[in-house]
Amino acid sequence: MSLERPDTADDGAVERTPDELEALLGDLVVDRDDHLNAPGFVIRPDTVQETLSILKEQAGYDHLSLVTAQEYENRYESIYHLKKFDDPTQEVSIVVPADKDTPVSESAEPVFRTADWHEREAYDLMGVEYDDHPDLRRILLPETWQGHPLSMDYDQERPQIASLPEHANPLQEHHKDAESDTMFLNIGPHHPATHGVLHLKTVLDGEQVVDVEPDIGYLHRCEEQMAQNGTYRHQIMPYPDRWDYISAGLLNEFAYARAAEDLADIEVPEYAQVIRTMGAEMSRIAAHMLALATFALDINGDFTATFMYAINDRERVQNLLEDLTGQRLMFNYFRLGGVVWDLPEPREEFFSKTRDFLDQLPESIEEYHNLITSNEIFQMRTIDTGVLPPEVAKNYGATGPVARGSGVDYDLRRDDPYGYYDELDWDVVTEDGCDNFSRLLVRMREVEESAKIIEQCVDLLEDWPEDERNIQANVPRTLRPDDDTEIYRAVEGAKGELGIYIRSDGTDKPARFKIRSPCFSNLQTLPEMANGEYIPDVVAALGSLDIVLGEVDR
C-alpha cells in the first residue's frame, strides 16, 4: 500500500523502550512522569540542554513539537514534547520543574531553534524564565503588560490598557543611525501582504532585506484560557474552528477530538470516522485553495484572475461543507465520540454534488498550472527564492506543506494515523525544491490527494448499510478524566502539525489546555528564508508559509 513509508535504515528511527531511554539519560533523570502519549522524564532545570542534546543526537528525537508551561500549587513546570520526524509515534516528554518563587530553567534554544518562540510564549503567559535564552521578551502581549495571565496569582478582573505611547511604539523611534545606510521599515500590522494583522520589523539595505523580525500577538484572544474555562463535552469544540479560521475548521476540530477522545478513552464509531475524514479533507481543499489564491495575489499583484478562480473553487467545496455541517466557517460539527448529525438527506444528492465537485477539480488544477506554475515570470519569481533547507526546517519545527516543500517526508495522517486515513489509499506529497515554488506545488498536489481521499470516503459512505450508520459513541454527559492525566496529541492540520496538550485535574474542565499551532512554528522560519533577499521575496515567502494569524496568536 502506498501508505508504507520508505525504509529509513536510520539509527534515529530505532525505537527505544522507556527504560532504555532512561538508561541513556542516566543520572539526568530525576523522576518519571509518564503521559498518556509518551514516557515522561523529570529532569533538573539546569540540565535541559544536556538532556535534549542527548535525545536529539543519540536517540534521534529531532522534532521539538511543543513547549508547554504550566503552574502547579507547589511548582512551575515546562514540558518539552519531543518526537521524531521519521516516526512521530515515538514520543518522549521531558518535564522540567521550576521553583515556585523564582521559576527559572535552562533554555532549550541552543538545541532546538524552535524553542525560541515557544519559550518566549511560556515566559509571556506563564512567567517561567529561561536562562541562556537569546531574547527572552514577551511575544503575544504588549511589552508593558503587568503579570503573566495564565499563572495562578494573576488578577483576571483587573483591566489593563496598553496605550500606544506606553507600548513599545515602533513609529516613535526613528531607527536612524548616522553610520549605517540601512533603513528600518514597518511592514504591517496593516499591510496588504501580511494576510492578517502581522507586523514585520524589517531592516532594508536598498531593496534588500538585512533583517526581518515578525512581531505577533495582534490577534491574541486567550484561546487556551477560554478552553480551560469550558467543559470537555461540549464547550470546547467551537473554539478550534476559530484558530485556523480559513475554513480549515474541521481539521482543527479533529485535533481537539483526537486529544480529548484519547484522554477520556472514547471509541469513535467507524462510520463517524469516515464522515470526519471526508469533512476534514474538504476543509483541507478549501484551505489550500485560499493559500493558492492569496499566493497568486502576492506574486501577480491585485486584480489577478487566479485569485478569483481559486476563490470560486473554494466556494464550491464550501457549499459542500455547508450542506454537511450547516455552517460555512465555524462548523462545530464534531462531537467527542462522533459527529453531531449524519449526512444531509437526500444522501444521493449530497453524493452526486460531491462527485461533481471532484470531477471538475482536475480541470481547475490544470487551469492553475496553466495560469501560474507554468508561467515563466512566475517561475522566475518563486524558484530558488525563500529557500528553507530541510535541516533548518526541522530545527524550527516546521511542519505541513512548509516542511514537505523542503523534502521532509512528514505527514501525521500517514505517520501517526488517526481517523480513517490508514484504511484509504493516498500518497504523501513532497517536493525537494525547498523554495516558494515547491511549497505551492505541494499544496496543489495535496488538493489532488485530498480529492482521492474524499472520493474513497464517498464510495464507502454510499455503500454503508443503513442499520450500521452510527454517528455517535455512547459518551457520558459529563466527562471527568482521571486526576493528573496528561496527553499530547497532534493531527495534520491544513498548515501542519496541530497539537493539543491537555492536563486533567479530575474536574469536567481541563486544568491546562495548550495548543501547538503549526503556523506559529512555521512563521518562525521567515527570517531564515527572507534575510538577504528582496522585499518582493519576503512577501512571496510569507505567502508561501500560508499563515493564519488567528492560529499564530490564538
Added chain:
Amino acid sequence: MGTAPAQLFPEFLVDTFGLPGVLGEVVASLIGAAVVANIILAFSGVAGPWAKRKITAAFTDRIAVDRIGPFGLLIIPASAVQLLAKELIIPEGVDRPTWDIAPILLPASAMLGFSVIPMGQIGPLNIHLADPEVGLALVFAFASIASVSLVMAGYASNNKYSLLGGLRAVAQNLAYEIPLIVTAMSVVIFAGTLQISGVVGAQTETLATVAGFDIPAWFAFVNPFAFVLFLTANLAEIGRNPFDIPEAPTEIVGGYQTEYSSAYFVLFYLGEFVHIFLGGAILSVVFLGGASGPGPESISFIWFVVKVWGFFLFTQWARAAIPRVRIDQLIEIGWKGMLVLSFANLVLTAVIVGVIA
C-alpha cells in the same frame, strides 16, 4: 489613402470662423486643446470608474458594477462625486510645494503628449493640434516627464513606502525608456522623418495583397520584432503588469501614491489612465498606421479610438494574467535584454534600409 494630410485642428478653426491675426490663432489653439483634452478626459472618465471594473470582472468571472444606470454606467458620476468629496489628508512632514505639484504634473505631462498626436478625422475635422518637425521626440519627452512626477511624489511624501516606489519608478524608467526610444528610432529610419504626420504617412502604402485584402505597410507588419519590443517597453513605461513595480500594492502598499487621498489621488489615477492612453496613441502612431483603417478617411477617429482602447484592453489583460517581475529582474531584462535587442534592431534596420534605398 495617400492623400495630403488635412488641415490641423487650430488652422481649421481659424479658417472656419475667420479668426484674425495672432490672437485668433491663440484662441483657436486654446479651443482645440480644450477639445482634445476633453476627449482624453472622457476616455479616462469612462475607463477609470467603469470600463476597468467591467474588464477586470470579465477576466475574473465576476459581474462588477451593475446597480445604477444601464450596465452600471452611472457609477461614473457617482464615483466622481464620491472621490472628490473625500477629505484630503495631508500627512505631517510632507515637502509641501513638491507634494502638491506631483499629482498635477503627472496627468498634465501625459496630456501634453496628445498635442502632437493625430487622432484621426471626424468628417472634415482633423483632430491634430500641432505637427512639429520633431514631433516624435517631443512626445517621448513629454511622456518621460511622468517619472519626474513619480519621484517627486515618492520623495515628498515622507513615507518609506513612497520613497521605495519613487526609487523603483526611476530605476524602471531608466531601464526602459532607452530601449523604447531606440526602438522608435528604427521606425524613424524607415520613415525618414521625426514629424508625426510623416511617420503616419509612411505607413499608408500597401505592403501586400492577400486574397483581395490590402495589408497596409504598418510598421507592426513591416518589423514585427520592433513592435513586440516596443509593446513590452511601453508596458514598463506606463507601469502596468508585469512591470507595475513602482506601485506594487502587495509589496510596497501603493508606492509613490501611498499618502495621497481625495482629489490628489484622483489626479494620480487620472494621470495613470491618460498615460496608458498616451502609450496606446504612441503605439498606434508609430506602429499601427496612426488613425488609418478601412473605410473613408472621414471616420478615422473611430479607428484611433479602437486602437487606443485595444491597447488599454491589452494592459488590463496583462494585469489579470501576468505575474509581476521583481525589481532586480526588471533592471536585468531592461539593461541586459531589451537594450541589446533594441540596438541590434536599430543597426539591422539601418543596414537593410541602407541596402534597399
